[in-house]
Amino acid sequence: MSEEEQFVECCTHGKQQATYVCQHIVQSLRDGKPRGFWLAEAEPGDERPDSWCNACEDKVNSTGGEWNDESEEFAGVTLLCGACYDRAKEMNRAN
Ligand SMILES: [Zn+2]
Numbered sequence: 744m745s746e747e748e749q750f751v752e753c754c755t756h757g758k759q760q761a762t763y764v765c766q767h768i769v770q771s772l773r774d775g776k777p778r779g780f781w782l783a784e785a786e787p788g789d790e791r792p793d794s795w796c797n798a799c800e801d802k803v804n805s806t807g808g809e810w811n812d813e814s815e816e817f818a819g820v821t822l823l824c825g826a827c828y829d830r831a832k833e834m835n836r837a838n
Pocket residue numbers: 765766767768795796797798799800818
């Protein structure tokens with residue numbers, strides 16, 4: 744396990760854990776529309792695994808259930824601060 748934690752400087756929350764989510768989840772933080780929240784299998788101790796929305800989940804399932812170039816391009820995975828991640832998680836799950 745890597746000891747190296749990645750950090751991101753958020754203009755709202757300051758220095759935070761770096762997390763990765765699909766572009767649609769970032770979008771949901773902007774427009775307030777829930778889009779679902781799916782999680783990657785997490786490393787032990789990782790509270791904030793990579794996540795993606797319903798549309799990305801459908802995309803992955805439609806291409807055999809594994810991430811590939813097409814679904815990754817669709818997802819457009821984006822760096823997000825840990826606090827924004829928590830907010831997105833809460834918001835996208837409350838459907
Ligand atoms: Zn998505």
